[in-house]
Amino acid sequence: MKTNALILALATLLFAFTFEDDLIQSIAAKFDRYNNELPQEKAYLHLDKPYYTAGETVWFKAYLVEANTHLPDTVSIPLYVELIDNQRGKLIDKKILQLEGGSAAADFMLPDTLKAGYYRLRAYTNWMLNFDENLLFTKDFKVFRPNTDDEPIKLNSQEIDFRFFPEGGNLVEGIENRLAYKAVDALGNGLDVSGIILSDKGDTVISFDSEHLGMGVMTFKPQIGEKYTAKIKYRNIYEKEVSLPVSEKEGFVMGVESVADKENIRLFVGHNSANSTSQIAIIGQSQGKICYAAKATSAKKVLLMKIPKNKFPTGVTQFTVFNEKGLPLCERVIFLKTDTTLNVNILPNKTKYQTREKVTLNIEAKDAKGKPISGDFSVSVTDAGQILEQAFPENIQTYLLLSSDLKGKVEQPAYYFSKENPDAARHLDILMMTQGWRRYRWNDIMKDELPTPKYPLERGLSISGEISRQNGKPFEKPVNLTFMFSLKDSTRLFGMGLAQKDGSFVVNNLSFVDSAQVIVQAIAGNSNRNTKIFINRAFSPKVQVVAIPFNALTFDEKELADYLKRTKEALDFERSLRFNKSILLNEVQVKAKKKVEERDSRVLYSSPSKSLTVDPTMIGYMNVLDLIRGRFAGVQVSGSANDPVVTIRGVSSLSGSSEPMFLLDGMRTDKSAILMLPVADVEKVDVLTGGESAIYGMGAGSGVISVLTKRGNPNYDYSNDKALGVEHFGIAGYYPTKEFYAPNYDVSLPEHIRPDYRSTIFWSPKIKTDANGKASITFFNTDAATKVNITLEGISAAGIPIVARNTYSVGTK
Structure with missing residues (x-):
């Protein structure tokens, strides 16, 4: 974005400007320089299913996009993907993928000796190592071993993490502002809590109850000279005492209301500074662009702004107040949704099929006006009787638009994108107050000189x-x-x-394979x-031990009995085939005389x-x-x-x-x-x-x-x-792509007598829509009479992440 164009587009506030544009120009120029010299990338992996058994194969599609525009990244070519044992902090396997047009397909064969527990896939480019390691993509999943017990997760039911988050970052004496909070248990999952805030005299100031995944928000006005303590109650048994953040005697606060009004954002800046001539700037940026900029003096103790939402794209928006030296005073992130929804449908040629019957899935991708769009997609087809759906799991849309721009993991991210949840927008706003911003740090951006990248961009x-x-x-x-x-x-x-x-x-x-x-x-x-x-x-980046995994699977293994049984049968069958081949080889009669070798003098055996x-x-x-x-x-x-x-x-x-x-x-x-x-x-x-x-x-x-x-x-x-x-x-070298095994039951083969109860019925990682926005895939059902789940994920050529789902049923012949 050109600085001159930016200045022309500055919003008009309800109060008079009192100083030159130098501060905003300086901020805009440095922000523009940072994005040009240190552009960032985002990686994402779509897996065929959320959990596995030792001995199975993890099939996945890798996507790499430019961090701001989400356009498929064609700059970096090698993508590194690692399989990590979370609980032991070990790197199990690593593959180098050759990206074509910003995507690649690959797999990890899980050793049959793998212990049950939680594992992680980590994906990154060499260039991504120049930034915070928390920005590398990670995906946690569980591995089962039939007839074996998991290593117990050490969980202290009394241990919770409870934190307060003043809106804008600060509590200031005598100024009313909102105070968000979040409670998570030892597994990192939200925990319902209630509590009261007490003054240092022991008086109850306010009581509160969390409303979603341990999160909530209240209005709070710290009094001059007072210190506060909160008493938190959880699980109807335990109590925890937490000190509130210390209130500043003098400073700025920020409040943003972005939920109630569909058309506008209402932004509030308040302060109690004695200096009435100090200058401030308010910057709103999203996806690497400054979408809003304004300036004022501190002559007024309260500043109110009304900002049209259509200035911003869908995703995380960051508002920051700067002082006249260009230092950030307070900050708030919000999430805005604009009407960029694409209509992508997966249409089976029938609603009900027979076992081992051929299935055709027709994919249609159109924009809001009905025009065809091109995109790069991957599709997973799973047996719903074996692969149980998780509650609001991560997908390419929730990751690129939300999770990848926030600090820490987001629990049940798809909840905030669900149209069926009337409270989703309000709960998402509370989430934004408790998660914090991490992809852009203004202290790094405003430096006179940017650091020289240690890790070069790789084209091969x-x-x-x-x-x-x-x-x-x-x-x-x-x-x-x-x-x-x-x-x-x-x-x-x-x-x-x-x-x-x-x-x-x-x-x-x-460039070479293997x-x-x-x-x-x-x-x-x-x-x-x-x-x-x-x-x-x-x-390779350092591997951290994650003794207690975040968002652990909460399924009772009794619910997974069919999956564990079927998978064990399939793996045992494959082992028996290998064993039988070994017996056949042992029965071959060799009439040559055995050569007796002398023991090597270097060893004892x-x-x-x-x-x-x-x-x-x-x-x-x-x-x-x-x-x-x-x-x-x-x-x-x-x-x-x-x-x-x-x-x-x-x-x-x-x-x-x-x-x-x-x-x-x-x-x-x-x-x-x-x-x-x-x-x-x-x-x-x-x-x-x-x-x-x-x-x-x-x-x-x-x-x-x-x-x-x-x-x-x-x-x-x-x-x-x-x-x-x-x-x-x-x-x-680059990992050679393998093809997912999908039997063709139109052709009679001896191996088709084998029972077929695969949990992943079909995996197709390389689907591209044609000029009419259409594509199709075919495969055959298994022997299971079941409900079948279809999940499509991908990215459009314009950089819009896409998720689509459908189901069909399979009956017996």
């Missing part, structure tokens, strides 16, 4: 590192670099470049190969429980543990390739450690030493369990991972050592 994958002498000192002359990338499809890519004067280098805009093996050669000058190469590891010999074709792995991921039954390697966690199923440790003992050429070592080994230097990886691991004592109670290197072999030919100035390593 990258590798970086440093070149130095063997003693760590930089070279005084250019260092020539040669790169060779070996991809999984046997493609070889070559490139050349120069390191910077300080030895640093970066290779940008790489993984790659990289060889870097560094030569200083024309012939000096005595160089040292250091490769930077990929960065004769034969391992499992073993993998590394050959030159095994490229593209970042380290040894990444190499064995998924290769050994019962050996789980979870987490990112840079910091994996290893668990061997069926063994337990008396020492309390859950990870196995690590051996390097027969000598005990730690996991970090194993991770530093280049895969190309490894000869063999052995796994020891049970009796085989007992030879290494009590420390091997969780099993043993034994890594044998080529150089550690007594027969190693040292002429094979790598040349000076050469480093090789593996890097992760």
Whole structure:
């Protein structure tokens, strides 16, 4: 937004302007600069269902939009998505998605060894790491394990968090203003409370009762010199004493009424300042644009403004009062809804179907005037008998318009968008008073110089590192670099470049799927190969332990009995198929004589429980543990390739450690030493369990991972050592998209005799409407006679988030 255009559009107030436009111009210019130099992004994940069983697959669609306009973001290309164990603070898996037009589809296969509990998906771009980590998208969900007990959540029924929130941010002596409050239990969910406010003399000033999810609001006027305490009652048993925020002797307060009048916002600013010549500015901004600006002096103790709502878009609007130095004095956020609703319908070709019958869903997307719109959507079709609907869950509309711009999680966000709730608008206004603002902080915006972004915007994958002498000192002359990338499809890519004067280098805009093996050669000058190469590891934000999850599922597991039963049957069936295949292989008669191998002199065991010999074709792995991921039954390697966690199923440790003992050429070592080994230097990886691991004592109670290197072999030919100035390593590429399995019952196949009770009947993550605003998908029902829920989420080309739902029923044949 141009500053001159902004000044021309300033609203006229009911009182006279008394100073020049310099302050507003300065605020507008700095706000404009901040949004231009530090534009923000929002990520969102649409999951196929809200909970899972260990062994199932989490299917999801990722969306990335520009934070202010919500237009599909096509700037950042890599999107990082992590699977995190909330209760243990561990990163289980990480994938890099290649965004196309601001979206991508992917999945996480949940290990069948996963413990029951609460897990989280976290999504972000490299650029998003320059801002508050709370702005990264997170989605919590529960994982069940049939016939096992959950780890108990430690919940103290007496523990609650109760806070007061003065409207505008301040209580000022002698000025009446609204005081909001919120109570949440140890799970972070709203808790109904009642209470009274007492003066320091013990007199009751006012009583109150919460009205929605532990929230409420009252009118309160602090008296001069008084201090106040609140007594809170909850669960009809407990009582808590809370001090009110200390009232300022002199200051400003703000009040905003945006619910009663459909056309206008009424804004009130009051103060008790003795300085009647001080100047203030009132700024209203939404979605990165200053939509309202006004100015005044403090000659009047009360300022009243009437502001048309049509100046603002749908979403969170922030009003701020600034002093003449450009410092914010008080602030209030509200939520405004404008008529930008799009008509998106999901129309099944029938209202009732038979089991295993073919279904066609027709999707129609139009604007309020009936004109077709283009959009990018994902659709989940679930068995309502197994996947129970949550109360007002998060969706792409509630996240982009509301939750992503507020501090903390919003409980039951869809409630505030429901047209069936007559009190939703008023309760939403109370929510805005208690949640606070976080995406924009004026203290950051008003700085003379903005910080230099630490994390660059990525148009592709990258590798970086440093070149130095063997003693760590930089070279005084250019260092020539040669790169060779070996991809999984046997493609070889070559490139050349120069390191910077300080030895640093970066290779940008790489694009490949799965993984790659990289060889870097560094030569200083024309012939000096005595160089040292250091490769930077990929960065992940810190994982916090969330011992008590927010918005825990409140379903009784008896209600989920059908889902748990059906899922267990399906997973057991798949395991039996794998087991039967193993039996068939064991029955093959091999008439060749068994070769008796001598025990390797580096180890104490004769034969391992499992073993993998590394050959030159095994490229593209970042380290040894990444190499064995998924290769050994019962050996789980979870987490990112840079910091994996290893668990061997069926063994337990008396020492309390859950990870196995690590051996390097027969000598005990730690996991970090194993991770530093280049895969190309490894000869063999052995796994020891049970009796085989007992030879290494009590420390091997969780099993043993034994890594044998080529150089550690007594027969190693040292002429094979790598040349000076050469480093090789593996890097992760984009995650290859998998297709959701959906049987075609029009064709008779042997595997169709298998019972089909999938909880996710169909998942379609890549739906785009045509020029007529239409699209269609087809699939087949399962064997369940049930109600079926259809959920569509997505974003229009104009940046409007869309949610649509429908149902149909399935009867028996």
